[in-house]
Amino acid sequence: MDDIITLDYGSGGKKTSQLIDELILKNFNNSQLLKLMDGAILPIQGHIAFSTDSFVVAPYFFPGGDIGKLSVCGTVNDLLMCGAIPKYLSLSLIIEEGFKTNDLSKILLSIRNTAIECGVNVVTGDTKVVEKGKGDGIYINTAGIGVIETEHYGKDKIEEGDAVIITGFVGDHGIAVMSARNNFFVETDIISDCMPLINIAKIIFKYGTKVKIMRDPTRGGLATTLNEFVEDTDFSIELNEKEIPIRDNVHYACEILGIDPLYSANEGKIVIIAADEIKQQLLNDLKELEEGKNAAIIGKVTKNHKGLVVLKTPIGGSRILTKLTGAQLPRIC
Amino acid sequence: MQLKFKDYDKMSNIVNYLRNYNGPAVKIMEVCGTHTMSIARSGIRTLLSEKIKLISGPGCPVCVTAINRIDEIFELAKRHDTIIATFGDMLKVPGSKAGFNLSMLKSQGANIQIVYSAMDALNLAMNNKENEIIFLGIGFETTAPGTAVAIKEAAVKCIENFSVFSMHKYVEPALRALIESDDFDIDGFLCPGHVSTILGIRGFEFLVEEYKIPSVITGFEAEDILVAIYKILNQITGDNPSIENEYLRIVSYEGNKLAQNMLNEVFYPDDDLWRGIGVINKSGMAIRNKYSKFDAVKKFNINLDFVDKSTACKCGEIIKGKIQPDECKLFAINCTPENPIGPCMVSSEGACAAFYKYLRF
Amino acid sequence: MCLAVPLRIVEVNGNDAIAEHDGVKMKIRVDFIKDVHIGDYVYVHAGFAINKLDEKLAKENLELFKEVADAAKIQGL
Numbered sequence: 227m228d229d230i231i232t233l234d235y236g237s238g239g240k241k242t243s244q245l246i247d248e249l250i251l252k253n254f255n256n257s258q259l260l261k262l263m264d265g266a267i268l269p270i271q272g273h274i275a276f277s278t279d280s281f282v283v284a285p286y287f288f289p290g291g292d293i294g295k296l297s298v299c300g301t302v303n304d305l306l307m308c309g310a311i312p313k314y315l316s317l318s319l320i321i322e323e324g325f326k327t328n329d330l331s332k333i334l335l336s337i338r339n340t341a342i343e344c345g346v347n348v349v350t351g352d353t354k355v356v357e358k359g360k361g362d363g364i365y366i367n368t369a370g371i372g373v374i375e376t377e378h379y380g381k382d383k384i385e386e387g388d389a390v391i392i393t394g395f396v397g398d399h400g401i402a403v404m405s406a407r408n409n410f411f412v413e414t415d416i417i418s419d420c421m422p423l424i425n426i427a428k429i430i431f432k433y434g435t436k437v438k439i440m441r442d443p444t445r446g447g448l449a450t451t452l453n454e455f456v457e458d459t460d461f462s463i464e465l466n467e468k469e470i471p472i473r474d475n476v477h478y479a480c481e482i483l484g485i486d487p488l489y490s491a492n493e494g495k496i497v498i499i500a501a502d503e504i505k506q507q508l509l510n511d512l513k514e515l516e517e518g519k520n521a522a523i524i525g526k527v528t529k530n531h532k533g534l535v536v537l538k539t540p541i542g543g544s545r546i547l548t549k550l551t552g553a554q555l556p557r558i559c
Numbered sequence: 560m561q562l563k564f565k566d567y568d569k570m571s572n573i574v575n576y577l578r579n580y581n582g583p584a585v586k587i588m589e590v591c592g593t594h595t596m597s598i599a600r601s602g603i604r605t606l607l608s609e610k611i612k613l614i615s616g617p618g619c620p621v622c623v624t625a626i627n628r629i630d631e632i633f634e635l636a637k638r639h640d641t642i643i644a645t646f647g648d649m650l651k652v653p654g655s656k657a658g659f660n661l662s663m664l665k666s667q668g669a670n671i672q673i674v675y676s677a678m679d680a681l682n683l684a685m686n687n688k689e690n691e692i693i694f695l696g697i698g699f700e701t702t703a704p705g706t707a708v709a710i711k712e713a714a715v716k717c718i719e720n721f722s723v724f725s726m727h728k729y730v731e732p733a734l735r736a737l738i739e740s741d742d743f744d745i746d747g748f749l750c751p752g753h754v755s756t757i758l759g760i761r762g763f764e765f766l767v768e769e770y771k772i773p774s775v776i777t778g779f780e781a782e783d784i785l786v787a788i789y790k791i792l793n794q795i796t797g798d799n800p801s802i803e804n805e806y807l808r809i810v811s812y813e814g815n816k817l818a819q820n821m822l823n824e825v826f827y828p829d830d831d832l833w834r835g836i837g838v839i840n841k842s843g844m845a846i847r848n849k850y851s852k853f854d855a856v857k858k859f860n861i862n863l864d865f866v867d868k869s870t871a872c873k874c875g876e877i878i879k880g881k882i883q884p885d886e887c888k889l890f891a892i893n894c895t896p897e898n899p900i901g902p903c904m905v906s907s908e909g910a911c912a913a914f915y916k917y918l919r920f
Numbered sequence: 921m922c923l924a925v926p927l928r929i930v931e932v933n934g935n936d937a938i939a940e941h942d943g944v945k946m947k948i949r950v951d952f953i954k955d956v957h958i959g960d961y962v963y964v965h966a967g968f969a970i971n972k973l974d975e976k977l978a979k980e981n982l983e984l985f986k987e988v989a990d991a992a993k994i995q996g997l
Binding site for chain 1: 570603604606620
């Protein structure tokens with residue numbers, strides 16, 4: 227392999243084969259992929275969930291992860307939120323001419339390791355190379371198939387009195403990436419929470435219909451996701467600001483940049499609406515896991531403010547959390 | 560070192576007092592956008608007696624920037640080989656064409672870079688010699704000294720491709736104009752804590768000495784603001800207008816002399832146009848002739864006309880405290896954070912955006 | 921109008937300095953601060969330190985919260 231990816235590697239000829247053999251198959255050694263057919267033929271029984279996501283994060287290496295890990299976690303987590311156990315992934319790479327082969331190797335290794343951790347196989351894929359200036363280094367699309375474990379989640383299941391639970395600190399990913407992208411800070415120890423949620427989700431599945439809906443609050447953050455749960459319904463969500471777990475460093479970086487951690491993206495958290503009677507047991511179970519040890523009950527479903535998410539502040543005041551409007555921009559004023 | 564100025568338990572005493580307040584009805588104006596945000600984020604308004612109204616004054620630098628100036632910025636951004644360096648605050652501000660802003664110009668290919676400090680803009684100039692870097696100078700006495708340092712350093716280092724479009728403003732002339740307007744009826748001021756850090760307590764003494772208006776300089780924690788509201792109420796009910804400093808930890812009587820000197824060295828007061836208020840004499844920070852090489856107004860012949868373009872938007876009335884955001888016909892109907900018409904809705908610290916986001920029950 | 925947060929000075933080099941809190945480190949300028957030393961706390965706005973945070977005054981500030989809260993309690997009775 228050359229040190230950089232050139233247009234030749236996307237030509238479909240010898241160099242494309244070299245790229246597939248030396249970089250890709252080396253990492254994803256499974257019988258379906260090795261057949262190198264135009265698609266994968268998969269043995270699946272029962273209902274499936276099917277999801278896709280594209281990843282364009284800049285920079286593609288960030289504290290706590292990289293675009294490869296993110297591209298597996300993103301789709302795997304979306305399948306889990308549908309109540310499915312993820313099984314198969316497709317992997318589509320769009321690489322900008324001039325991309326370092328070494329960086330590509332690292333990203334592929336990261337995809338491999340995350341896929342193993344999640345128990346999914348990459349069974350089909352595609353690689354394209356675009357001209358210099360027409361991509362941001364690398365873009366990745368993954369699609370995934372999972373087998374349905376529990377099919378009942380939905381916002382129509384939400385009832386008055388239900389509890390709102392978050393599985394850990396909020397806002398880490400968005401702030402880690404923003405800090406890495408702009409040179410606002412010399413250094414921070416803020417790292418992305420990017421991780422597969424399979425262990426946490428399996429615990430939640432056990433509670434069956436007592437869990438009403440769950441979602442990973444990615445773009446738009448916790449506030450936006452909770453709005454999606456109650457908008458156009460008769461319910462409201464009332465949160466207690468003091469209970470929402472936010473890391474000190476994330477909180478401080480947000481203060482400096484004038485942004486709100488409740489709107490900052492997460493890539494390794496779940497927000498759950500669950501029946502009041504199981505909330506404590508569910509919380510205890512989540513806390514047993516390393517990835518759930520900072521879980522907290524942060525609020526409840528009420529009928530007091532139809533369709534709104536309302537935050538109770540530490541001094542006892544209230545404010546409405548709307549959906550995120552536009553990108554969060556650092557401000558000085 | 561004590562860095563957290565929070566004491567929730569103690570605050571319940573003050574909250575109870577403010578909730579049960581039954582004295583004369585009062586209107587208190589905050590003249591700092593960061594106070595507006597802090598008040599909104601902590602939900603203070605929802606804790607106050609109906610007799611206490613908090614009004615957001617002309618303290619958001621984005622909100623007081625005239626439409627004409629925004630239009631001129633768009634023209635600058637369209638220039639070939641030009642990079643506009645700006646604080647994130649300016650990206651979504653519409654000019655005279657509704658819905659059009661710097662963010663959209665960026666999508667169309669204009670080179671617009673968000674910076675955190677004026678020094679970042681200067682660094683951009685040093686690292687991009689082939690481009691012309693124009694820094695958008697917005698903000699009041701807290702922010703402008705930093706811009707002044709960047710200009711001075713550009714002069715020392717002979718950075719030819721750097722200039723500043725100064726829209727910086729002085730707080731005092733705006734407050735005077737507001738107080739001297741015909742229908743002024745504000746009973747007390749929450750004075751801006753960080754401007755006071757630069758200007759000192761003495762910078763706000765005129766409020767009491769000349770106008771007898773109760774005033775408290777305060778910080779930005781919910782606690783700071785609650786304490787300040789309490790103190791203003793006591794001044795009002797005790798008929799004892801004075802200038803009190805609640806922000807003990809960083810505001811002194813004299814303020815920051817080094818920063819004041821830097822301001823005076825680079826800028827001088829000139830007439831300026833405030834959105835919704837009009838021209839206020841000697842209220843704008845113009846760049847002194849000595850540094851005219853770095854003055855974007857001169858370098859690019861920016862047209863500084865002084866006609867305040869009026870629209871159906873009532874931002875001007877709102878920042879003067881004449882009406883509350885929901886009294887504007889456009890509020891929440893034609894003008895929302897997703898589709899803002901006026902700057903008070905654009906800036907997240909603008910009175911309308913804060914009102915829309917945090918208070919609209 | 922102006923966001924500012926307290927940070928601790930960890931490096932000084934003329935008017936350039938590095939300031940930190942909770943692991944968040946940033947480059948700042950200290951043109952407006954006399955006698956700046958490592959360990960000092962400064963309020964930072966838009967990349968510039970605008971003043972030192974005085975330890976004694978910080979304590980007095982908290983004391984003031986308490987006094988006002990006590991006064992409000994008595995007045996509210």
